[in-house]
Amino acid sequence: MESITMYDLIIIGSGPAGYVAAIRAGQTGLKTAIIEKNQIGGMCLNWGCIPSKSLMESVKLYQRITKDASRFGIDGIEKGSVSFNWNKAVKRSDGIVKKLTGGVEFLLKKNAVEIIKGEAKIVSANSVLADNRLIETKNIIIATGSSSPKIKSSVEGLVIEPEMLFKEREVPQNIVVIGKSPVAVELAQLFGMTGRTVTLVSDTDKIMPKADTYVSDFIINKLKKEKIKILFNVKIDSTDGIYKGGVLNLNGEEIPCDMIINASDRKANMIDSDIAIDVADGYISVDEHFETSVKSIYAVGDVNGTSMFAHVGSAQGLNVVNRLGGIVEKLDMQKIPMNMYTVPEAAQIGMTESQVKDLGVEFKISEFSLAANGKAQTEGSAEGFVRILSDIKYGEVLGVQIVAPNATDLINEAAAYMQLESTVYDIARTVHTHPTVSEVFMEAGFEAVDQAIHK
Numbered sequence: 280m281e282s283i284t285m286y287d288l289i290i291i292g293s294g295p296a297g298y299v300a301a302i303r304a305g306q307t308g309l310k311t312a313i314i315e316k317n318q319i320g321g322m323c324l325n326w327g328c329i330p331s332k333s334l335m336e337s338v339k340l341y342q343r344i345t346k347d348a349s350r351f352g353i354d355g356i357e358k359g360s361v362s363f364n365w366n367k368a369v370k371r372s373d374g375i376v377k378k379l380t381g382g383v384e385f386l387l388k389k390n391a392v393e394i395i396k397g398e399a400k401i402v403s404a405n406s407v408l409a410d411n412r413l414i415e416t417k418n419i420i421i422a423t424g425s426s427s428p429k430i431k432s433s434v435e436g437l438v439i440e441p442e443m444l445f446k447e448r449e450v451p452q453n454i455v456v457i458g459k460s461p462v463a464v465e466l467a468q469l470f471g472m473t474g475r476t477v478t479l480v481s482d483t484d485k486i487m488p489k490a491d492t493y494v495s496d497f498i499i500n501k502l503k504k505e506k507i508k509i510l511f512n513v514k515i516d517s518t519d520g521i522y523k524g525g526v527l528n529l530n531g532e533e534i535p536c537d538m539i540i541n542a543s544d545r546k547a548n549m550i551d552s553d554i555a556i557d558v559a560d561g562y563i564s565v566d567e568h569f570e571t572s573v574k575s576i577y578a579v580g581d582v583n584g585t586s587m588f589a590h591v592g593s594a595q596g597l598n599v600v601n602r603l604g605g606i607v608e609k610l611d612m613q614k615i616p617m618n619m620y621t622v623p624e625a626a627q628i629g630m631t632e633s634q635v636k637d638l639g640v641e642f643k644i645s646e647f648s649l650a651a652n653g654k655a656q657t658e659g660s661a662e663g664f665v666r667i668l669s670d671i672k673y674g675e676v677l678g679v680q681i682v683a684p685n686a687t688d689l690i691n692e693a694a695a696y697m698q699l700e701s702t703v704y705d706i707a708r709t710v711h712t713h714p715t716v717s718e719v720f721m722e723a724g725f726e727a728v729d730q731a732i733h734k
Contacts, residue, residue: 286310288603289407289416290596291399291550294321295589296580297422298383300596305390307604312393312416314409319387319394320380322424322442323589329379330445331465332620333372338363338472339622347659363473366447401552404573418575420599421563422592425545425581430457431517438518438539451537452476455527457515458542459486460587461619464498466542467507468622477507478534482514482543487619491631491680493666498621498682508534515539547582560584567609568602569595591615614697618687623663626690629678629697632668641671645703645727647719649683651734654714660684665719667703669727674702683716692720703727 287309290297297313298320304311318325341363348356387394397410401421407414432438444466452475456467459481467479479486479502486509487495502509513529515521518539521528527536546561557564557572562584569577577599580592591612598610619625635642646666655661663683669676679693696706706724711717722731 284412284414286312286414286416288312288418288420288600289314289399289414290420290422291401291407292321292422292424292548292580292582293319293383293387293394294422294424294580294592295323296424296582296592296596297321297420298387299593300420300422300579300600301392302386302390303597303600304603305387305392307600309600309603311391312395312414313387314395314397314399314407316396316398318380319384320376322426324380324383325376326442326445327462328589329376330369330372331462331469333375334368334445335465335469335620335622337368337371338469342472351659365450365473369445369447372445399550401550401554401556401576403554404575418603419577420596421550421571421576421578421582422580422596423548423550423582425547425587427458427541427543427545428516430515430539430541430543431519432522432539433519434522437522437536438541440541444540450475453525453535453537454478454540455480455534455536455538456540456542458544459483459488460542460544461487461490461621461625463542464502465620466540467502468505470540471505471507472622476535478510478536479507480510480513480515480529482512484511487625489617490619490625491627491633491666491678493632494619494625494627494680494682498619498625501621501623510534545581545587547584549582568607569599585612586615588615588617590618614694616687616690616694618690620687623660623682623684624686625680625682626686627678627680628690628693629676630668631678631680635668635677640677642677643669643671643727645669645723647722647726647731647734649716649719651722651731652714652716652719654716654718655683657714658684658716665689665723667706667723667727669703674704674727676701676703676706683719685716689717689720692717 288304288311290301290313293313293315301313395410399409402408430438454470454475455478456463457480467477471477527534563578565578565583569579571578579595616628649655649661649663666680668678681689703724707728711721725731
C-alpha cells in the first residue's frame with residue numbers, strides 16, 4: 280500500500296454532484312481528489328441525461344420531417360422513404376458524450392483535482408481507501424448517485440437496465456417501460472415517436488408524482504393521444520411467471536412485449552464503509568447542510584434522496600464546498616426548478632396548487648396559453664401554457680408551472696423571479712422582446728395583476 284496522503288476534500292463519485300463540487304473546490308484552493316470506479320461524468324453524462332436528450336432530439340427531428348415538412352412548405356419528402364435509424368442516432372449521442380466527459384476531465388485537471396480510478400471504501404471519518412491507497416482527508420463528500428433496483432428475468436435480454444439502453448441494437452416493436460418518473464414518461468414517448476407500440480407501467484395511481492396535478496394530467500392526456508397505454512397500480516420486480524411467448528400478463532391483461540425498459544424508482548448507490556452512516560428509506564440521511572450522521576462526511580445528489588435531478592445535485596455540491604470555505608447558507612429546495620423532458624417539455628418551481636391550498640393563504644392562478652403567442656405559432660409548436668400561482672395580498676410568486684417545447688429553458692426565468700422574491704407586478708413590468716415565446720411570462724403577469732393583453 281502506498282504512503283498516506285492528506286487532502287482537504289475527497290469526493291466519491293464523479294457525476295454532476297461530484298464533479299461540480301470538485302471543480303469548485305479546486306478553484307477555491309482546496310487540495311481535492313475525486314474517486315470514480317466507472318466513467319467520469321457518472322450516470323448523467325454517460326448513460327442518462329445526455330444520451331437520452333440526444334436521442335430525443337433525433338426523434339423530434341424525425342417527427343418534424345415526417346409530419347410537418349409539407350405544412351412548412353417543403354415538398355419532395357415521401358413518408359415511406361424516411362425512417363429512423365436508431366444505431367446512427369446512438370453514434371451521434373456517443374460523440375456528444377465523449378466530448379462532454381472529456382471536457383469534464385480537462386476541467387478537473389485544470390483545477391488541480393486529482394482523479395483516482397477505483398472503488399472507494401470509507402475507513403474512518405477522515406480516511407478513504409481507494410486504488411490500494413489510504414487517503415487522509417479533512418472532509419468527505421459522498422456523491423455515488425442512485426440506480427433502479429434490477430428487475431429479475433430468466434429470459435435473456437428481455438429486461439434492459441438504464442445503463443445499457445442507449446447502445447446500438449435492433450429495436451423491437453413492442454416495448455414496456457416500467458416506472459412513473461419523468462424519465463419513464465420521456466422514454467415511453469421517445470420510443471412511441473419512432474413508431475413502436477409502448478406501454479407505460481406505474482406502481483401507483485400516478486405518473487410524475489412530484490409534478491403539479493395540472494401538469495401531470497396534461498401529460499397523461501398527451502400520452503393517450505399518442506396511443507401510449509398506461510397501466511396504474513402494477514408492480515413488477517420479476518418477469519418470471521408473468522411473461523411467456525412475447526406477452527406480459529399484468530393484472531389479467533395481456534400486453535405484447537419484446538423488450539422491458541427498467542425506469543423504476545431509484546435507490547441510493549451505497550458505499551462500503553467501516554463506520555456506521557445513518558440511512559433512511561434506502562438513502563443516506565443528511566441535515567439541511569447535507570452533512571451525514573458522521574461529522575465532516577457529506578452526501579449530495581441522488582444518494583441522499585432529496586431529489587433525482589442532476590442540477591440539484593450540483594447545487595448541493597456547491598453548497599457544501601461553500602460551507603467548507605466559511606460561506607454557510609441554506610439551500611432553498613423550493614426555489615430550484617424541476618425539469619421534465621416530455622414532449623412537450625414540462626417544468627415547475629415553487630409550490631404546487633395543492634401545497635398552496637394546504638398553506639391556507641389566499642392565492643390566484645394566472646394562466647396564459649402558448650396558442651396566443653406569435654413566436655410559438657410561427658414555430659408550429661403552440662401546445663402548452665404558463666401558469667403562475669401568486670399570493671393575493673402581496674402578489675408574491677408562489678409557484679410556476681410551464682408546459683411548452685422549451686419549458687426546461689423558460690423555467691429559469693421563473694427561478695430568477697422566485698430567488699428575488701418577485702411579485703406578479705415585477706413580472707408584468709419586465710419588458711420582453713417580441714416575438715419570443717418568453718412573452719408568455721409577461722402576459723401571465725398581466726393576467727395576475729389585471730388582464731393579459733392578448734387574451
